[in-house]
Amino acid sequence: MDKTFLIYGANGYTGELITRFAVERGMKPIIAGRNEKAIKELAEKHGLEHRAFSLDDRDKLDAALQEVEMVVHCAGPFSITSRPMVEACLRNAKHYTDITGEISVFETCARLDEKAKAAGIMVMPGVGFDVVPSDCLARHLKDRLPSAMQLTLAWYGMGRMSHGTQATMTMNVGRGGAIRKDGKITLVPAAWKTRSIDFGEVTKTGVTIPWGDVATAYYSTGIPNIEVFTVVPPSAIKTMKMSRYLGWLLATGPAQRYLQSKIPPGGPSDEERTKGKTLLWGEARDADGNRVESRMQAPEGYTVTAIAALNIAEKITSGNFTPGYQTPAKAYGADLILEIEGASRQDIN
Numbered sequence: 001m002d003k004t005f006l007i008y009g010a011n012g013y014t015g016e017l018i019t020r021f022a023v024e025r026g027m028k029p030i031i032a033g034r035n036e037k038a039i040k041e042l043a044e045k046h047g048l049e050h051r052a053f054s055l056d057d058r059d060k061l062d063a064a065l066q067e068v069e070m071v072v073h074c075a076g077p078f079s080i081t082s083r084p085m086v087e088a089c090l091r092n093a094k095h096y097t098d099i100t101g102e103i104s105v106f107e108t109c110a111r112l113d114e115k116a117k118a119a120g121i122m123v124m125p126g127v128g129f130d131v132v133p134s135d136c137l138a139r140h141l142k143d144r145l146p147s148a149m150q151l152t153l154a155w156y157g158m159g160r161m162s163h164g165t166q167a168t169m170t171m172n173v174g175r176g177g178a179i180r181k182d183g184k185i186t187l188v189p190a191a192w193k194t195r196s197i198d199f200g201e202v203t204k205t206g207v208t209i210p211w212g213d214v215a216t217a218y219y220s221t222g223i224p225n226i227e228v229f230t231v232v233p234p235s236a237i238k239t240m241k242m243s244r245y246l247g248w249l250l251a252t253g254p255a256q257r258y259l260q261s262k263i264p265p266g267g268p269s270d271e272e273r274t275k276g277k278t279l280l281w282g283e284a285r286d287a288d289g290n291r292v293e294s295r296m297q298a299p300e301g302y303t304v305t306a307i308a309a310l311n312i313a314e315k316i317t318s319g320n321f322t323p324g325y326q327t328p329a330k331a332y333g334a335d336l337i338l339e340i341e342g343a344s345r346q347d348i349n
Contacts, residue, residue, distance in 0.1 A: 008085065009032075010050075032051040039051075070313065072310075086123060090112070098125045100212070103178055106126060123326070124331065127313075131213050132336065138223075139220050147290065154199075155228075156204055156230070182224050190240040204231040206230060272300075274300070276300030278301055296345045311340070312328065
């Protein structure tokens with residue numbers, strides 16, 4: 001492949017996994033990040049070029065982007081880091097992707113649609129597990145029921161989270177939940193609803209969370225009412241409900257420093273990822289009572305993230321992109337997820 005791309009934050013857990021998978025494909029990305037020592041060691045390990053700079057170093061950031069066609073941005077928390085990278089991509093007319101799942105990032109990027117079109121670039125946050133599988137499921141349900149007005153999605157991840165994912169979740173603790181109501185993102189209390197969800201293999205209790213699809217599924221489907229559930233232990237649901245009253249305390253500096261210090265480093269091992277998997281379920285309804293329901297199974301979440309991010313990078317660098325703000329399923333269709341080995345979909349009714 002003649003055209004290459006930049007992986008920023010390549011020394012983080014997910015960035016390193018994406019880098020390793022890219023090399024296994026024969027791809028030659030340029031890797032970058034703030035930690036020069038870690039980036040250099042990773043580059044030498046894989047025989048790649050590297051750059052070391054922080055996102056507030058505009059000159060070095062612009063110089064790095066001028067060497068590539070696009071960026072896979074992996075340095076979270078994205079609510080802080082996405083803006084300088086997106087702005088740099090707009091300045092340099094380079095495509096932007098990231099692996100966020102944060103609603104605020106999706107909405108901020110959506111507001112840059114016209115600027116991205118003017119620059120001739122595609123801006124696509126969420127090219128990993130957040131939100132490729134669920135976004136594709138949402139689009140599939142919309143295709144099955146074009147008149148849908150209500151969308152409900154749920155996922156059950158069988159595997160542990162990385163340090164970065166837990167750090168972002170901890171940073172947002174106490175901020176409550178979110179749904180899409182009548183086309184607008186609406187704040188709701190943490191653990192606003194619970195329901196029993198039949199994933200096929202297992203039936204579990206799901207709880208509403210402010211997952212990225214609250215933002216993205218609206219752009220992918222046009223469905224104005226969206227709720228997203230996930231499965232957590234009963235003790236976690238109690239903690240989520242408690243955060244309604246203690247959220248202000250958990251958001252303070254001392255509390256955040258303590259909670260962040262308790263997050264273990266790294267993420268799941270290769271063996272854990274191989275054994276893990278993800279189950280998804282979705283339902284769409286219209287105003288006349290019509291209903292469709294589908295299930296999906298996919299590999300473990302970080303594995304999906306690495307493969308999906310690289311699949312999309314290959315498409316973009318080969319010229320397969322649509323300028324402006326895009327979601328994975330809007331740009332590439334509901335079957336994008338099925339390009340990943342081990343992913344499958346089943347229509348229930």
